[in-house]
Amino acid sequence: MSFGTVAQSYERFRPGYPAELFELVMTYAGRPVRTALExxxxxxxxxxxxxxRGVAVTATDPDAAMLTELRRHLPADVRTLRAAFxxxxxxxxxxxxxxAASLHWTEPDGRWERIAALLEPxxxxxxxxxxxxxxxPAVEEAVRAVRAPFLESDDIPSPDGTPPEHTMQWPGTELQRSGWFTDVRQVTVAQRLTMSPRDCVGYLSTVSxxxxxxxxxxxxxxxRIGQVLPERVEMAADVTVHLARRRSGQ
Known part of the structure; x- marks a missing residue:
C-alpha cells in the first residue's frame, strides 16, 4: 500500500514490458486468449x-491512487477493480x-488454490x-557501497528462501509443489535500457x-547514489517469466 504515494513517479520511471513477453505468454497458451485477470x-x-493486443483485461489493485494513474493512460474499456488479491x-x-512484479506481495496461505479457482481448467x-x-559491475558496486551504510540491500528476498543460484526460482518452485499447476516453466526475456542518473534515482524512488x-x-x-552514477547508465532490465497451466482435472 506504500506505492500509491509515488504513483506518478511509478508511471514515469518504471519501464514497460517488451512485446516479446506477450508473444511468449501467447505461445505458451497455445490458443487465443480472450480474457485475463491482472x-x-x-x-x-x-x-x-x-x-x-485485444485481450479483455480486468486490472485489479488495492491502491486507489495507482488505479487512478492507470486510468489516465489506458482506454475506458479496460475494466479496473480496486481490490487486494x-x-x-x-x-x-x-x-x-x-x-507483473506483484505476486510476492500476496498472502502465501491458499495462494495457488485461489489462483487456480480464478482460472479455467x-x-x-x-x-x-x-x-x-x-x-x-563497477557501477553496481559503487552504488552498493554508498547505499550500504543506510540499506544493506534493495532486493526482494525469495518468498520461499530459494537461493539465487538455483535454476528454478520462486514462484516456479512453489508452483511445482502446489499440485494445482503443471508444465511449470521459467524463461528470461533479455532487456537493456539506457537511463540518465536522474531517471535511475527516479526508478529507485519507486522501490519498496x-x-x-x-x-x-x-x-x-x-x-549519494546520484553522485556515483555516470552520465549515461546502461541498465540490465531482464524480465524473468514463470508460466504454469492449471491442471484440467481439478
Missing amino acids: IGAGTGKATRLFAG EDLRVGKAYELVYA GGVLASFGGPLRPAD AYLTLPAPVREEVFS
Whole structure:
C-alpha cells in the first residue's frame, strides 16, 4: 500500500514490458486468449501490453491512487477493480491470470488454490518481473557501497528462501509443489535500457526498500547514489517469466 504515494513517479520511471513477453505468454497458451485477470496492476505497465493486443483485461489493485494513474493512460474499456488479491471474488474464471512484479506481495496461505479457482481448467498463470541493475559491475558496486551504510540491500528476498543460484526460482518452485499447476516453466526475456542518473534515482524512488526508509535518510541515499552514477547508465532490465497451466482435472 506504500506505492500509491509515488504513483506518478511509478508511471514515469518504471519501464514497460517488451512485446516479446506477450508473444511468449501467447505461445505458451497455445490458443487465443480472450480474457485475463491482472493481480496488482499498479499504473498499468503490463495492462497496456495485453489490453493493447485485444485481450479483455480486468486490472485489479488495492491502491486507489495507482488505479487512478492507470486510468489516465489506458482506454475506458479496460475494466479496473480496486481490490487486494485476497479479496477478489471467486466466480468468473479467466483464460489467463497474470501478475507483473506483484505476486510476492500476496498472502502465501491458499495462494495457488485461489489462483487456480480464478482460472479455467487448462488456463495459464504468468508471473513476471525483475529488478533494474547497472549492467556495469563497477557501477553496481559503487552504488552498493554508498547505499550500504543506510540499506544493506534493495532486493526482494525469495518468498520461499530459494537461493539465487538455483535454476528454478520462486514462484516456479512453489508452483511445482502446489499440485494445482503443471508444465511449470521459467524463461528470461533479455532487456537493456539506457537511463540518465536522474531517471535511475527516479526508478529507485519507486522501490519498496527505499519507500520504507525515513524521508531524510532516503534523500541522503539518493543524493549519494546520484553522485556515483555516470552520465549515461546502461541498465540490465531482464524480465524473468514463470508460466504454469492449471491442471484440467481439478
